[in-house]
Amino acid sequence: MAYVIRPYRDDDAEVLAEILASAITDIGPHAYSPAQVAAWAARHPGARRYRERVAAGDVIFVAADVDDRPVAYILLEQDGHIDHLYNHPEHTRRGLATQLLATAATYARKHGMERLYAEASDLARPAFERAGFAATHKREFTIPHGERDVPIHNWGVEKPLS
Secondary structure: OOOEEEEOOHHHHHHHHHHHHHHHHHHHHHOOOHHHHHHHHHOOOOHHHHHHHHHOOOEEEEEEOOOOOEEEEEEEOOOOEEEEEEEOHHHOOOOHHHHHHHHHHHHHHHOOOOEEEEEEOOOOHHHHHHOOOEEEEEEEEEEEEOOEEEEEEEEEEEEEOO
């Protein structure tokens, strides 16, 4: 299947929220417990947040299928922080994360950013590493969910752009 990487459009917001939810709930269980997946998924408020982030200056690039429907995306903050990198479960292992990371790096260089960095899940870490990121540390933390704090972890990853 052919894909194109393009800038975010306002009408993408609902589909991006669906991609994020599907990625966490369908792919997340391959590396995280049911409690961790539930807590992770509950942290994301939906389509409204994408519009707010773009209005605040964040940049989103979308991988779209032949029908121009988003199937993966990356959200880049102005300081080089990659806050989201998600693929729809039916569109994984097709090089989309690598393409999105390359697009973000090109954009970041053009806008004077000196590095890209993120907090990568166990599942996303290999994609970041294939794109030249190095894991700097494992982050252990908790996510408040229901009446308890759910322990979870991810990886600090970084790529210099100079």
